[in-house]
Amino acid sequence: MLKSMASAKSALRERFESERRRSAFLGFLPAMGAGVIAADTWISPLAGVPGGLVAGALAWASIWVYETHMWRKHHG
DSSP: OHHHHHHOOOHHHHHHHHHHHHHHHHHHHHHHHHHHHHHHHHTOGGGHHHHHHHHHHHHHHHHHHHHHHHHHHHHO
16 A cells, blocks of 8 residues: 555646646647648658658657656756
């Protein structure tokens, strides 16, 4: 019982985790759309979806890393 209480996350941490996932996903969507358009227009019609996935993944990762860094900076 003590172990489960010690590993339980605080309400603030739970809220942060859900908001980090939400903001990373909401950053992924427009970046993927822009990546599809840019790759399809400037590279090749076959590169549209893969280019969009790469752009979306980069946006998702940058938001995830930034949010994690800021949490650790302010909350240890």
